[in-house]
Amino acid sequence: MTDFDAVYERRGTGSSKWSKYPTDILPMWVADMDFPAAPEILEAIRNRLEHPMLGYGVARDELRARIVEDMQSKYHWSITPEDIVFLPGVEPGFNMGLKAMLEPGDGLVVQTPVYRPILNAPSHWGLVRNDVPLRQTEHGYVMDVDPLAAALSQSRALLLCNPQNPTGKVFTKDELTEIATLCRDNDALIISDEIHCDLLFDGRHHIPIATLSEETANRTITLMAASKTFNIAGLKTAFAIIQNKSIRERFVLSKLGMVDSVNVLGLEATLAAYTHASGWKARMLSYIQANRDYLSQQVALRFPAIRLIKAEATFLAWLDCSELGLAGDPQAFFLEHGKVGFSAGSEFGAAYGDYVRVNFGCPRALLSEGLDRMERALGKR
The missing domain is CATH 3.40.640.10 (Type I PLP-dependent aspartate aminotransferase-like (Major domain))
Structure with a gap:
């Protein structure tokens, strides 16, 4: 059974998500979850091979x-x-x-x-x-x-x-x-x-x-x-x-x-x-819904100036950082000062430069680390 809390090393595997930035950056950008595929899928691939x-x-x-x-x-x-x-x-x-x-x-x-x-x-x-x-x-x-x-x-x-x-x-x-x-x-x-x-x-x-x-x-x-x-x-x-x-x-x-x-x-x-793989899907959905709720709770607690409406679907969060008072692009700010790589809001339309998109389809430890890095970045101002 898949352990969704397990953290796997993906650098060096040809992963787009984990190859984009230097090794000191935690990538939380592209819509790619950090979970192993369902055992039933891996078995089917092995059987085909x-x-x-x-x-x-x-x-x-x-x-x-x-x-x-x-x-x-x-x-x-x-x-x-x-x-x-x-x-x-x-x-x-x-x-x-x-x-x-x-x-x-x-x-x-x-x-x-x-x-x-x-x-x-x-x-x-x-x-x-x-x-x-x-x-x-x-x-x-x-x-x-x-x-x-x-x-x-x-x-x-x-x-x-x-x-x-x-x-x-x-x-x-x-x-x-x-x-x-x-x-x-x-x-x-x-x-x-x-x-x-x-x-x-x-x-x-x-x-x-x-x-x-x-x-x-x-x-x-x-x-x-x-x-x-x-x-x-x-x-x-x-x-x-x-x-x-x-x-x-x-x-x-x-x-x-x-x-x-x-x-x-x-x-x-x-x-x-x-x-x-329906059983794997049900467990994964339960896990990422809990991640969504944890992220929403932590953002409200630690970053009250960030506006986050709970996602109804996907494993992606859309954070409105316009009230943080940052001088420029929040994605660039968190990348430079927090060493965490989100998707820039400007990629989703010219009017959204004050937003970042966060991928919460990951083990809770990585999500928690991403929040800690955000907090440290804002604390440095």
Whole structure:
């Protein structure tokens, strides 16, 4: 059984997270958890390696069937195996969708703050990015309908992130219905990044926007993966669910030599994750929810000037440091004076330079050390 408190040395393993900074920096930036993968996943990979051939991979029928069953059992969503397109990542997926379905000069709605690959995607294809900020309230982040409606009236598509990164917001059924209605009224495509859909807290349930109606499903590309939930992002495996055959065919044609076949070990790991690792997932979710609560309590106690709204999902916290009175970028401040590496708020939109994003998907000892380093940095002022 996985010990989520165990701290593993990841330097020297080719880890992006742990290679970014010098060894005296504690990295708490990229959305990569510091937990071992589920034993069932590791066993599946070892079993696959008993066969010495590692050629190009293709999803086996068992994996397609497993995803079909998963969507039905979790969301009462009836899809077919043919609706699934396997990909080497969610980011290639939404870029494929934009390339396939939009033309240079078209408008694309993005809700900010949002993680950098989504923020940057429109510029790859000559699209006009129409930002619609989420509004911070005492009880969470909310979506204002009028600005969204105005932006969609000038756009061909919405690139949705639900659960939302970095705020940890989970869109409610009413909000998703409003989004779907506005997209219908403006004949807008929906590309929905739902990679954190299994990482919800406090008994919340994820709602794929495509499940709201047949009409909504018919204009939606849904992107999912086991990678964030089961900490197997390095195996480069994800999938799109596209029920509209015409959109699916255009999507597949948009590979254009840029998106190749999926990692053969990643396909095996994904099958094992969805088939055998539910127990590991439940224990991990309990652990990171406790981490979220600990982080929230410690920030309120030790840093009352920092505003933190508890994440409803993900393993990421969005800290508003604007009241700390720092002279410059809080990410740079904590990096220099605390030797702790967060994600800079400016990466999530130009208006968010006073924020940092903190990854709390780690052993409690590392989270506690990160807080101690923040406290020491602020004490040096």
